Amino acid sequence: MVRVDIRKLSNTLIKAGVPxxxxxxxxxxxxxxxxxxxxxxxxxxxxxxxxxxxDTLQYLLAFLGLQMILIPCFHYIMTNL
Incomplete structure (x- = not known):
């Protein structure tokens, strides 16, 4: 349970310019x-x-795995064109 001191909160608001x-x-x-x-x-x-x-770790590993597949493919395509 959260305890709220109304007096302190209202004083803070009054200091901030609230009526x-x-x-x-x-x-x-x-x-x-x-x-x-x-x-x-x-x-x-x-x-x-x-x-x-x-979840973050799984996405990171999937991204790295995709890079390991795609980079050699692009390298092969670019060198053989």
Missing amino acids: EKRAVLLAKAFKDSINEVDPVSQSYVNKKIEKSKN
Whole structure:
């Protein structure tokens, strides 16, 4: 659960030039909206990061493999034309 200090948030908004009443309302609305968000477990985040790393590695290996095939082909074509 995320803890939001309405007083600190509204003071920060007031220092940024937001009118006081609006700053308090914005801080309360932000606190209400942030509490509606379900917390995500760290293991879920770690799985997503690992999947992203694996996908990136697969694309990189596929690109390198394609280069290993195409470069000799282009070299052969260019030298025999």
